[in-house]
Amino acid sequence: MTMLRVAHVAPDTEAEGPGRRFAVWFQGCPLRCPGCCNPEMLPFEGGRGVEVDDLVNQLARESVEGISLLGGEPFAHAPGAAEFAARARALGLSVMVYSGYTLAELRADSSPGVGELLALTDILVDGPYDRSRPDSRRRWVGSENQVVHFFTDRYSPGDECWKRPNTLELRLVDGTLSVNGFPAPAAVGFWRKPA
Numbered sequence: 323m324t325m326l327r328v329a330h331v332a333p334d335t336e337a338e339g340p341g342r343r344f345a346v347w348f349q350g351c352p353l354r355c356p357g358c359c360n361p362e363m364l365p366f367e368g369g370r371g372v373e374v375d376d377l378v379n380q381l382a383r384e385s386v387e388g389i390s391l392l393g394g395e396p397f398a399h400a401p402g403a404a405e406f407a408a409r410a411r412a413l414g415l416s417v418m419v420y421s422g423y424t425l426a427e428l429r430a431d432s433s434p435g436v437g438e439l440l441a442l443t444d445i446l447v448d449g450p451y452d453r454s455r456p457d458s459r460r461r462w463v464g465s466e467n468q469v470v471h472f473f474t475d476r477y478s479p480g481d482e483c484w485k486r487p488n489t490l491e492l493r494l495v496d497g498t499l500s501v502n503g504f505p506a507p508a509a510v511g512f513w514r515k516p517a
């Protein structure tokens with residue numbers, strides 16, 4: 323029985339990678355990027371404990387093409403995240419991971435599960451979020467320093483989905499409103515406080 327410390331799950335989202343995806347935000351990140359967009363997910367306490375089996379059962383009920391792992395920092399939860407990714411792969415699904423670590427840092431990291439999770443990843447968006455360099459050009463990428471790595475031929479940077487505007491989703495479930503994704507630049511003016 324493997325428990326994951328999870329902050330949030332969006333079971334069917336188009337705002338966190340190509341196609342429809344089952345997105346999991348982990349609770350806990352050791353990094354401290356100034357301007358972090360998910361500060362409530364930094365402490366390793368909180369969130370909820372979820373068994374991998376239960377998450378896989380939930381995933382299997384969805385009509386999605388892949389999972390997206392976000393945070394928090396997925397690689398700070400690598401053993402459980404890798405187990406979940408392997409189970410998703412076994413269902414024929416793709417794996418996308420957002421990490422605050424660079425690929426070079428991850429490849430040098432011998433902590434349990436890190437290499438396994440990397441080996442199961444189709445797309446990695448790497449590097450710390452840099453609020454001084456917001457990226458309005460690339461879809462699903464927070465800042466210009468971050469690199470999108472395509473590790474398998476399942477996706478490619480030429481895919482049409484990368485050229486569309488960003489997506490912001492609002493979800494109301496049991497009276498709780500959640501927001502995920504990135505707003506299209508053209509939409510920012512609707513909610514940003516005027517200068």
Ligand code: SF4
Pocket residue numbers: 351352353354355357358359360361363393394395421422423450451
């Ligand atoms: S890696 Fe992500 S969650 Fe962690 S501090 Fe940076 S932006 Fe926040």
